[in-house]
Amino acid sequence: MNVLKSAWRRPTRFAWVALPALLLVAVAACTGDSATYPQSTLIPKGDFAEMVDKLFMTTVWWALAVFILVEGVLIYAIWKFRGRPGDAEPSQIHGNTALEIVWTIIPAAILAFIAVPTVRTIWRTSEDPGRDALVVEVIGHQWWFEFRYPEYGIVTANELRVPLNRKVDLRLTTKDVIHSFWVPQFAGKRDMIARHTNHFWFSAADTGIYSGQCAEFCGMQHGRMGFHVVSTDSAGFAAWVTAQKTPMVDSTMARDTLYQAGKTAFMAAGCIGCHAMTGQPTANLVDLQGPNLSHVGLRHHLVAGMLQNNDEDLARWLRDPQAVKVGSAMKLPRPLTEGEITALVHYLRSHR
Amino acid sequence: MSTAHESTGIKSWLTTVDHKRIGILYGASAFVFFLIGGLEALMIRWQLHAPEQTFLSPDKYNQLFTMHGTTMIFLGIMPLSAMFFNYMIPLQIGARDVAFPRLNAFSYWTFLLGGLLLNASFLFNAAPNAGWFGYANLTSKQYSPGLNTDFWVAGLQILGVASLAAAVNFTVTILNLRASGMKMLRLPVFTWMSLITQILLLLSFPIITVALIMLMYDRFFGTSFFSPGGGGDPLLWQHLFWLFGHPEVYILILPAFGIISEILPVFSRKPLFGYTAMVFSGCFIAFLGFGVWSHHMFAVGMGPVADTVFSLMTMLIAVPTGVKIFNWIGTVWGGSLQMKTPMYFALGFIAMFIIGGLSGVMHSVAPADLQQTDSYFVVAHFHYVMFGGSIFSLVAGGYYWWPKMFGRVLDETLGKVHFWMMLIGFNLTFFPMHFLGLNGMPRRVYTYAAGLGFETDNLIATIGAFTIASSFAVFLWNVIKTSRRPADAPADPWNGATLEWSIPSPPQHFNFAELPTVDSRDAWWAAKRKMGGFAPEPKHYPEDAVHMPNPSWWPLVTASGILIFFIGLILGVVVPVMLLGGAVLLTGIYRWAFEPAFS
Numbered sequence: 021m022n023v024l025k026s027a028w029r030r031p032t033r034f035a036w037v038a039l040p041a042l043l044l045v046a047v048a049a050c051t052g053d054s055a056t057y058p059q060s061t062l063i064p065k066g067d068f069a070e071m072v073d074k075l076f077m078t079t080v081w082w083a084l085a086v087f088i089l090v091e092g093v094l095i096y097a098i099w100k101f102r103g104r105p106g107d108a109e110p111s112q113i114h115g116n117t118a119l120e121i122v123w124t125i126i127p128a129a130i131l132a133f134i135a136v137p138t139v140r141t142i143w144r145t146s147e148d149p150g151r152d153a154l155v156v157e158v159i160g161h162q163w164w165f166e167f168r169y170p171e172y173g174i175v176t177a178n179e180l181r182v183p184l185n186r187k188v189d190l191r192l193t194t195k196d197v198i199h200s201f202w203v204p205q206f207a208g209k210r211d212m213i214a215r216h217t218n219h220f221w222f223s224a225a226d227t228g229i230y231s232g233q234c235a236e237f238c239g240m241q242h243g244r245m246g247f248h249v250v251s252t253d254s255a256g257f258a259a260w261v262t263a264q265k266t267p268m269v270d271s272t273m274a275r276d277t278l279y280q281a282g283k284t285a286f287m288a289a290g291c292i293g294c295h296a297m298t299g300q301p302t303a304n305l306v307d308l309q310g311p312n313l314s315h316v317g318l319r320h321h322l323v324a325g326m327l328q329n330n331d332e333d334l335a336r337w338l339r340d341p342q343a344v345k346v347g348s349a350m351k352l353p354r355p356l357t358e359g360e361i362t363a364l365v366h367y368l369r370s371h372r
Numbered sequence: 373m374s375t376a377h378e379s380t381g382i383k384s385w386l387t388t389v390d391h392k393r394i395g396i397l398y399g400a401s402a403f404v405f406f407l408i409g410g411l412e413a414l415m416i417r418w419q420l421h422a423p424e425q426t427f428l429s430p431d432k433y434n435q436l437f438t439m440h441g442t443t444m445i446f447l448g449i450m451p452l453s454a455m456f457f458n459y460m461i462p463l464q465i466g467a468r469d470v471a472f473p474r475l476n477a478f479s480y481w482t483f484l485l486g487g488l489l490l491n492a493s494f495l496f497n498a499a500p501n502a503g504w505f506g507y508a509n510l511t512s513k514q515y516s517p518g519l520n521t522d523f524w525v526a527g528l529q530i531l532g533v534a535s536l537a538a539a540v541n542f543t544v545t546i547l548n549l550r551a552s553g554m555k556m557l558r559l560p561v562f563t564w565m566s567l568i569t570q571i572l573l574l575l576s577f578p579i580i581t582v583a584l585i586m587l588m589y590d591r592f593f594g595t596s597f598f599s600p601g602g603g604g605d606p607l608l609w610q611h612l613f614w615l616f617g618h619p620e621v622y623i624l625i626l627p628a629f630g631i632i633s634e635i636l637p638v639f640s641r642k643p644l645f646g647y648t649a650m651v652f653s654g655c656f657i658a659f660l661g662f663g664v665w666s667h668h669m670f671a672v673g674m675g676p677v678a679d680t681v682f683s684l685m686t687m688l689i690a691v692p693t694g695v696k697i698f699n700w701i702g703t704v705w706g707g708s709l710q711m712k713t714p715m716y717f718a719l720g721f722i723a724m725f726i727i728g729g730l731s732g733v734m735h736s737v738a739p740a741d742l743q744q745t746d747s748y749f750v751v752a753h754f755h756y757v758m759f760g761g762s763i764f765s766l767v768a769g770g771y772y773w774w775p776k777m778f779g780r781v782l783d784e785t786l787g788k789v790h791f792w793m794m795l796i797g798f799n800l801t802f803f804p805m806h807f808l809g810l811n812g813m814p815r816r817v818y819t820y821a822a823g824l825g826f827e828t829d830n831l832i833a834t835i836g837a838f839t840i841a842s843s844f845a846v847f848l849w850n851v852i853k854t855s856r857r858p859a860d861a862p863a864d865p866w867n868g869a870t871l872e873w874s875i876p877s878p879p880q881h882f883n884f885a886e887l888p889t890v891d892s893r894d895a896w897w898a899a900k901r902k903m904g905g906f907a908p909e910p911k912h913y914p915e916d917a918v919h920m921p922n923p924s925w926w927p928l929v930t931a932s933g934i935l936i937f938f939i940g941l942i943l944g945v946v947v948p949v950m951l952l953g954g955a956v957l958l959t960g961i962y963r964w965a966f967e968p969a970f971s
Contacts, residue, residue, distance in 0.1 A: 052811075057825035059812030061743040069743075076740040083730040090697065090726055097704045098719060101640070107708040115646035119702070120695065127694040131687045134737060138687075139680050141739040146676040162515075197510040198606060200671055200746060204812040208742020209671040213607060214509065214600035218673040231824070235671070235746040235814045237503050239510055240430045243817030326821075346430060 054205075059231050061204040068145060068207035068222040075141045079134055086130070149221035153189035156180065160192075160199030160212040162238060162349065163245035164311055164324040174264045175296065177311030179319045180249045182224050183257035192218040197239060203232035203249050211236055224251035229320060240347040246325025264315050268299045268371055282367020285360040290353035298371065309349060317372040323348075334365045387923035389473035390881060394480050395459030396777065401484050402451035408491065409443035410844065412436045414837055417801075421834035423822040433818035434501040435520070439490070441504030442524070445624065446531050447487045449758065452766045453627035454483070457542055457566050459777055463872035463879065464560045466551025466888040466895075471544040473921045474964060479538040481931035486530030489935060493523035500524035503816065505617070506587070508598030508609035513591050519942060525588050526938035532581050533934060539573035542566060551871070553890040557651070560870045561644060564651050565630030568658045569623050575662070576619035583612035592945055607672065614665035622661045624758060626654060628765030629696060632718050635772050636700055638866050639715035640707025643894055646699040653692035653699075660689050670738045671745050679738040686736035693729055697722060712866070713787030717768030720795050724760025728753060731806065746816075749809025755802045767794070767847075772866070779859030779877045786850040793843035800836025804829035863910050869894040876910050882918035922971055926964035933957025 054063045064070040101110075157168040158180075168175050182188050192201055194212040201220065202209040210220035224230075234245035252260065273279040286292060286300060294310035296302045303314070316322075319329050323345060327333035338361045341350040356364070388394060416436055419428045428436065458476065462469055470476050493499040498519040502511045511521045546567045550559070559567075586597040587609070596602025598609045637644045644650060666674060666682040674682075700722055709715065731753040735741045744750055767790075775781045808829045813820060820826050864873040871888055872879075874896050892898045900907050937953030940946045 052825065057811045059824050061747075061810050061812060072739045072743055075737060076734070076743065079734045079737055079740060083734060087726065087730055090701070091723060094701055094704070094719070094722055094726075097701060098709065101704060101707050101709050103641070103708040103710050107641075110640070110642045110706055110708045112642055113645065113706060114643050115649065115699075116702070120646050120649050120699070123698040124691060124695055128691050131690060131733070134733065135684055135687055138683055138737045138739065142676050142679045142683065145739050145742075146679075197515050198507055202746075202812075202814070204743060208739065209745060210673055210742075211671050213672070215605060216607070216673075220673070231812075233812075233814050233817075237434075237507065237510070237746075237816040239502075239515060240434060242434075243430065243819055246821075 059204050059233070064205060065226045065228070065230065066206040066222045066224050069205055070225075071141055071145060072208055075137055078137055082130055082134060149187040149189040153187035153221065154182065155189045155191065156182075158190050158192045158201055158212065160194035160196070160201075160234070160238070161311075162196050163234070163241040163345075165199075165201075165234075165245070165247045166195075166311065168306075169261075172261050172265065174261065175306060175312045176264070176314070176319075178247045178321065178324050180247065181257060181260050182249060182251050183254045184224055184227055184251055186254070187221050187223045190218075190220040190222075192220060198236050199234045199238050199245065200236035201232070202235040203230055205230050206232075206249065209235045224249070227251050227253060227256075231325065233325075241345055244324060244326050244345055246321075248321055248325060250320065260318070263318060263372065267303070273370065276370075278363050278366045279370055281359070281363035282365075282370075285356070285363050286367060289356055289360055289364070291364070293353070294349075313368060313371070315371045317369040329369070331365050331369065334369065335361050338364055384923065386928055387477075387925050389469075389477050389921050389923055389927070391458045391462050391470045391473065391476060392777070392879065392883075394476050395455045395457075397480055398451050398458055398483070399455035399777075401480075401487065402448055402455060405443055405447035405487055405491075406452065407844070409440050409448050410841060412440040412443065414841055416440060417834040417837040419818065420820070420830050422831065423820050423824075423827060425819055428818065430818045431501060434503075434816075435494075435499035437816055438500045438503050438524070439494075442490065442500060442528075444758070445504060445620070446528065447483075447490070449624045449762045449766065450535065451483055451487075453566075453569070453624075453762075454479075454538060456562070456627065456631065456766075456769055456773065457538070457569075460773065460872055461542060461545060461563050461566055462549070463776075463875070463883060464563045464870050465546065465549060465554055466871050466884060466890065467545065467549035468883050468887070468918065469921065470541050471549055472541050474924050474927050474969070475537055475541050477924065478927035478930055479534045479541065481928045482530060482537065482934060483534035485931055485935040486527050486534060489530060489938065490523060490527035493520065493527075498523060500527075505613060506609075507613075508587070508590075508604075508606040509600060511587060511591075511609075512599045514599070514601070522591065522942045525584050525591065526942050529581065529584050529588075530934055530938055532577050532584070535573050536577050536581075539570040539577070543570045543574065546570070551888045551890050551895075554895070557648065558890060558893045558895070561633035561647065561650055562627070562630035562870075565626045565633070565654050568654050569626045572619045572623050572626070572658050572661065576616045576623070579612055580616035580620075583609060583616070586612075588941070592941065610669055610672065611665070614668045615662070617668065618665045619658070619661045621754075621757070622658055624762050626658065628721070628762045629654060631765045631769040631772070632700060632721055633703075634870065635714050635718040635768055636703045637894070638772075638868055639710045639712060639718070640704050641710065641867070642703065642707045643869070643897075644699070645702030645705075646695075647893060649695055650699055653695045656692040657689060660685065660692075664689065667736060667738075667741070668745075670741045683736055683738045687733065690729065690733050690736075697726060697729070710866075712771075713782065713784055713791060714768045714772035714866075716788060716791040717764050717771060720791060721761060721764040721768060724756055724764060724795075724798065728756030728760050731756060744809060746814055747809035748805040748813045748815060751815055752802050752805035752809060755798075755805070759798060759802070764794075773872075774854075775861035775865045776872055776877050776879070778855070779861045780854045780857055781861050781865055782854050783850050786846055786853070790843050790846045790850065793839055793846060797836045797839025797841075797843055800839060801833045802836070804832045804836075808833075864896075864907065867900075869897045871895050874899065874907070874910060876912060880913060881915060882913075882920055885913040885917050919970055921969045922967070924964065924967060926960050926967060930957055930960030930964060933960055 064073045155170055159166040164178055166177050167180050192210055192212040194214050199212045200209045207222040210218050230249045232247050292300055292302050294308055296305045296308050296312040298314035322329050323337055337344050338356055341348055419425050419433055500523055501520045502516055546563055589595040590597055596604040598604045598606050633644055633650055664686045667686045670679060735744060771782055771787055808826055811825050813826050861877045863876050933953050933956030936956055937950050940949030940953055
């Protein structure tokens with residue numbers, strides 16, 4: 021019985037030490053690179069996210085110091101004052117006013133060190149992005165993001181193109197329920213609420229493709245409402261704008277029979293009922309139910325970040341959208357033939 | 373014929389007005405709901421253990437996370453606290469029952485029927501699926517046409533009635549039924565924190581009630597309080613919800629503070645450090661709790677003025693909370709720690725609650741919260757408060773008061789196995805979630821793509837969740853094993869400080885044959901000191917020594933009327949059913965009013 025007891029006591033003490041150690045290992049483990057954690061708030065790639073990260077790290081160091089101190093005192097007290105058989109009654113202390121005042125003031129003082137940079141950052145992140153900023157209207161839909169560039173008359177979906185080091189002035193709202201815009205490496209979240217136009221800004225400090233996600237629960241496919249931000253240098257951005265503005269010249273595709281079949285299918289299969297598309301009668305319509313598909317071939321992903329933009333994924337989506345993303349508003353008026361699918365894939369992906 | 377004798381059998385439980393039996397009913401029902409909520413959590417964790425899993429459909433997942441939150445808050449933690457309010461408050465203040473015993477039974481039955489109604493939704497594959505926070509305008513008929521949200525609105529309305537009735541009852545009980553000499557600043561701290569909780573309930577539940585009625589009208593009668601199409605504003609819901617929702621957090625944690633403040637002194641063998649500071653910091657936390665609701669809404673875009681105010685107000689809460697933690701450590705300091713299972717859980721509570729408090733301060737930093745809110749970081753934070761705080765404390769209270777309630781001391785070895793498994797499982801589950809959130813994983817997603825760096829932390833969290841579940845299997849085994857032993861626990865197994873330890877375990881129907889008088893805090897310690905440090909086992913009195921109120925069917929009947937009314941509503945405003953419910957309700961109230969309480 022005694023053997024059992026002492027064996028029991030050892031792991032007990034071990035655990036009190038092991039637990040904080042485990043936490044420290046975990047803290048160390050969280051430092052990674054952008055490739056491993058492409059959606060990490062801890063690897064900021066823009067000025068907004070950098071300000072936030074700096075502020076956050078301030079709180080982390082204070083919290084870590086308080087954590088080690090208080091947990092340390094607690095564990096020490098548990099060890100030091102563990103009762104032994106035959107202990108006399110400890111002295112019956114009811115409190116200590118001086119001590120209690122001190123440990124009211126110290127946390128208040130620490131909080132002041134956090135409060136000052138907090139308030140400063142609140143105001144800095146609320147600053148007007150200025151007139152030179154690139155204005156983008158972001159409109160939430162169940163379950164995809166629409167981006168409009170009023171400056172260029174461009175409407176696109178699920179992939180936000182931004183030029184390097186230029187402030188992007190976001191005007192956010194929604195067509196249906198509340199969504200939230202979140203690209204962790206560029207900025208925090210901003211909700212998109214019907215009848216409200218919300219403001220937010222960031223600027224990209226690095227080129228690349230960054231992933232974002234809707235961060236407010238918005239119904240069945242909230243988990244599949246992703247998008248990407250593609251930042252390029254200003255020349256790359258200008259080229260993208262030009263491409264978006266250039267209607268597909270059908271004459272160059274005149275002899276591409278598969279392309280022509282796809283173009284016909286787009287109308288015949290009813291795609292046109294929901295999607296704006298360059299070269300189709302819906303080319304300049306806004307406020308259709310589905311995403312604008314003009315130049316969809318230029319995008320890296322499809323279906324709100326869920327699929328890669330390649331032939332197989334697009335064909336899978338067109339074959340049975342509800343099997344890929346149940347509940348999606350993409351409901352085919354009639355099933356497509358394999359021939360139509362092949363033609364549509366070619367037609368859509370040709371638009372670059 | 374006097375009914376001081378408590379009969380046994382199902383009828384006696386359905387009609388009981390004894391606060392102790394009602395406490396046990398609350399505890400048993402809440403524990404079953406807690407296990408259901410735990411099962412929901414396990415299914416959620418199984419779905420998320422690896423990327424791109426299809427164990428649950430998106431809709432099923434949304435139902436489960438909504439019901440997990442709703443269940444744990446309204447059907448788990450709140451009624452588990454209510455178990456201790458019911459059982460312990462009258463004993464701690466030296467009373468024979470609560471102020472309104474039949475109202476107490478009514479609260480319980482209303483709670484139970486509301487909880488059953490919420491869970492009945494699973495039978496129709498229509499469990500609530502818009503989150504426990506039910507943000508408008510997703511909850512509108514347009515975007516949630518099914519019965520799911522109707523079940524949620526009806527269930528929460530019913531639970532609100534139960535909570536409000538109980539809050540009135542306990543407020544009156546604590547203020548009016550205190551033993552002679554038990555001044556307010558001599559109240560046991562658990563009773564004090566419970567009183568603050570009842571006042572929070574009284575002030576905050578009407579807000580959610582109003583919001584739910586507005587939502588009900590939007591859904592059933594075509595109003596547009598929250599729907600932008602008709603000129604309403606979805607943000608109004610968020611303000612109303614969090615104006616209730618933040619005090620609700622303190623409704624969940626203040627009783628836990630109270631339990632810890634009872635256990636630490638007893639097992640340290642010295643009084644609570646800074647009693648007055650503990651009481652007033654509790655009041656201060658509750659007061660501030662009404663001024664911080666918008667810290668749940670930093671991403672809404674309220675502007676820098678509001679963000680600043682709510683950031684600073686939220687930080688302020690850390691001060692009284694810190695005072696509590698330091699006073700608890702001050703209580704332990706210099707003591708002679710009796711390392712029994714309740715003490716393990718109480719100390720585990722402090723250790724875990726510190727972590728939840730620190731991540732809470734991080735959330736108060738509005739710009740940083742823009743990254744953390746609606747990510748797994750916040751899931752980690754509130755589980756350190758709700759589980760590391762409330763659940764650890766409720767379990768501590770369970771082990772502490774078990775002998776008083778059931779006359780048996782739970783097994784120490786199994787209790788400590790439970791503690792270590794739960795502590796390790798809890799940290800495995802929730803600590804990695806901090807990193808998941810910081811690495812960009814949003815909450816409430818039914819799956820996640822591979823390659824975002826979420827895989828390892830999610831797998832660890834799932835292993836942890838199953839470890840927690842196993843720890844509760846150990847607890848259940850402990851309960852079964854202990855229940856086979858004779859009920860021979862002494863009246864005062866821990867050398868308790870408060871009056872509940874001065875009467876037999878379990879107490880007789882009337883609690884105190886003679887009502888105690890009190891002349892200091894820690895009344896039972898003071899009494900024992902006068903007796904030379906030791907009290908003999910209290911004697912048992914004849915069961916008919918004291919006249920106690922009659923049992924009554926009418927609380928149950930009245931509660932059923934409310935249930936029937938809301939079933940009629942869910943069925944699509946079926947007026948005859950609603951009228952039937954109203955008739956049952958009125959009959960119940962009428963018969964109750966004219967039923968003699970004593971015979």
